Amino acid sequence: MSKTITGFSKLTKEEKTTWLIKNFLSDYPESKPILNQYLNSNTKLQQLHDEFIENSISNFYLPFAIAPNFIINDNAYVLPMAIEESSVVAAASLVAKFWSKRGGFKAEVLSTTKIGQVHFMYAGAYLNLETYFNSIKPTLLKATESITKNMRKRGGGILDIELRDKTSDLDNYYQLHVTFETKDSMGANFINSCLETIANTFRKDDVEIVMSILSNYIPDCLVKAEVSCNIDDLGENGVEFANKFYQAVQIAHVEPHRAVTHNKGIMNGIDAVVIATGNDFRAVEAGVHAYAAKSGKYKSLSNCSIDNGIFKFWIEIPLALGTVGGLTTLHPISKLSLNLLQNPSAKELMMIVAVAGLAQNFAALKALTTTGIQQGHMKMHLNNILNQLEATKEEKKTLIKTLNNKQITHNIVNNALQQLRIK
Numbered sequence: 148m149s150k151t152i153t154g155f156s157k158l159t160k161e162e163k164t165t166w167l168i169k170n171f172l173s174d175y176p177e178s179k180p181i182l183n184q185y186l187n188s189n190t191k192l193q194q195l196h197d198e199f200i201e202n203s204i205s206n207f208y209l210p211f212a213i214a215p216n217f218i219i220n221d222n223a224y225v226l227p228m229a230i231e232e233s234s235v236v237a238a239a240s241l242v243a244k245f246w247s248k249r250g251g252f253k254a255e256v257l258s259t260t261k262i263g264q265v266h267f268m269y270a271g272a273y274l275n276l277e278t279y280f281n282s283i284k285p286t287l288l289k290a291t292e293s294i295t296k297n298m299r300k301r302g303g304g305i306l307d308i309e310l311r312d313k314t315s316d317l318d319n320y321y322q323l324h325v326t327f328e329t330k331d332s333m334g335a336n337f338i339n340s341c342l343e344t345i346a347n348t349f350r351k352d353d354v355e356i357v358m359s360i361l362s363n364y365i366p367d368c369l370v371k372a373e374v375s376c377n378i379d380d381l382g383e384n385g386v387e388f389a390n391k392f393y394q395a396v397q398i399a400h401v402e403p404h405r406a407v408t409h410n411k412g413i414m415n416g417i418d419a420v421v422i423a424t425g426n427d428f429r430a431v432e433a434g435v436h437a438y439a440a441k442s443g444k445y446k447s448l449s450n451c452s453i454d455n456g457i458f459k460f461w462i463e464i465p466l467a468l469g470t471v472g473g474l475t476t477l478h479p480i481s482k483l484s485l486n487l488l489q490n491p492s493a494k495e496l497m498m499i500v501a502v503a504g505l506a507q508n509f510a511a512l513k514a515l516t517t518t519g520i521q522q523g524h525m526k527m528h529l530n531n532i533l534n535q536l537e538a539t540k541e542e543k544k545t546l547i548k549t550l551n552n553k554q555i556t557h558n559i560v561n562n563a564l565q566q567l568r569i570k
């Protein structure tokens with residue numbers, strides 16, 4: 148039996164599922180009920196989800212949670228978070244509450260410029276190319292006018308087109324480096340449409356266009372979020388806590404192995420809000436990590452200072468987010484999330500997402516430098532372990548009580564469950 152197929156995409160969902168089960172899941176009889184179980188009984192809603200992506204055969208749920216008590220620039224927010232990892236939402240909630248009593252989070256957008264590039268090859272004299280570029284630049288802008296008309300009305304559009312000589316990196320390689328303001332949209336489709344029109348207009352016999360695409364590296368689309376307070380307000384062991392916390396951040400600045408994990412903790416918060424609001428988390432991840440390595444060495448995205456008794460902790464990251472376009476208002480839950488956030492502009496969403504990252508980083512470092520991460524994390528993870536072990540509702544209730552404040556490992560929980568079952 149052939150396990151490859153032509154025309155799969157043209158089959159109905161039922162036919163796709165039947166082929167899949169017959170060829171790849173025949174030893175797993177639960178497949179069909181599982182796939183069906185996750186289909187929405189509301190056919191219109193299911194159709195909406197089916198149409199989001201190709202070859203869709205079911206839905207993949209992520210928990211949708213909320214973290215209350217975020218005070219950002221003196222406004223109260225409840226953050227929507229879509230994430231599968233235990234303790235992230237608890238950590239965000241804990242830290243939101245902590246900082247709400249210490250002035251809350253302050254955030255500001257530093258810049259909003261997006262980038263796109265037409266990559267091309269040219270073997271002739273640079274001076275000729277430069278002359279050609281300068282003469283055609285107004286025509287390039289004119290050619291995009293119908294695409295940029297509405298964006299210009301909103302105050303956005305193409306900011307500039309530059310010719311960049313990249314021949315020192317790669318023989319004959321040049322770029323049209325184009326900068327954009329895309330207002331409340333992430334802007335990928337808008338930018339790519341502009342770039343392809345620019346490329347077609349720029350094209351000539353001795354210019355070989357290789358590709359036209361936005362860049363997900365956007366070091367001039369930056370947002371900053373911070374918290375600060377008097378060291379004495381940090382709690383009982385304020386000075387000791389602040390010093391150790393400061394050291395933890397410095398370690399993430401000098402040691403890439405630690406920096407990657409440190410930044411993963413930041414992304415726990417960022418991704419959860421980015422996904423909940425229907426934004427492109429791959430774009431955000433790629434851009435943020437590239438920014439962490441902008442010095443040539445991968446470093447912490449957050450910073451800490453202790454000056455004159457004031458503890459300050461902040462983050463500065465690039466974020467390309469939209470509150471229109473993509474799935475943002477198409478996915479009912481993303482739309483709800485944006486409503487929950489009081490229908491923010493893209494700039495406001497940048498600030499909220501940066502705060503989610505900073506809060507998460509604060510929670511992780513606080514746990515790491517005091518109790519250790521396992522105490523809180525495993526407390527939250529206990530339920531997952533019990534579910535894996537197929538504990539009943541009653542068994543779960545008893546074991547959550549018994550194991551409260553005890554060390555939690557898979558083995559310990561399994562043994563406790565077996566003991567309980569013997570009794």
Ligand SMILES: CC(C)(COP(=O)([O-])OP(=O)([O-])OC[C@H]1O[C@@H](n2cnc3c(N)ncnc32)[C@H](O)[C@@H]1OP(=O)([O-])[O-])[C@@H](O)C(=O)NCCC(=O)NCCSC(=O)C[C@@](C)(O)CC(=O)[O-]
Nearest residue numbers: 234235236237238240241408409412510511514520523524
């Ligand atoms: C886990 C906690 C929050 C426990 O912290 P705790 O102090 O034991 O919590 P608590 O039970 O005393 O509750 C205090 C507050 O925490 C929140 N909270 C507490 N429990 C819940 C819950 N079930 N659901 C929702 N919120 C919860 C909530 O705000 C609650 O207040 P209340 O609502 O009662 O007024 C703490 O230990 C913590 O923040 N730990 C850090 C957890 C973390 O960072 N997890 C991410 C996964 S680990 C990772 O992926 C990244 C990492 C760590 O490697 C990054 C790095 O290395 O830098």
Ligand SMILES: NC(=O)C1=CN([C@@H]2O[C@H](COP(=O)(O)OP(=O)(O)OC[C@H]3O[C@@H](n4cnc5c(N)ncnc54)[C@H](O)[C@@H]3O)[C@@H](O)[C@H]2O)C=CC1
Nearest residue numbers: 329330331332333334335336337427430469471472473474
């Ligand atoms: N490398 C990447 O990151 C790529 C990402 N994508 C995808 O592109 C999508 C995002 O592209 P977009 O152009 O943002 O989406 P889009 O094309 O769905 O919507 C944006 C459009 O909304 C309109 N609009 C209405 N009100 C607006 C306002 N206030 N401000 C700005 N625009 C407004 C504009 O016409 C704008 O072009 C995402 O789904 C992303 O996954 C696509 C290609 C590559």
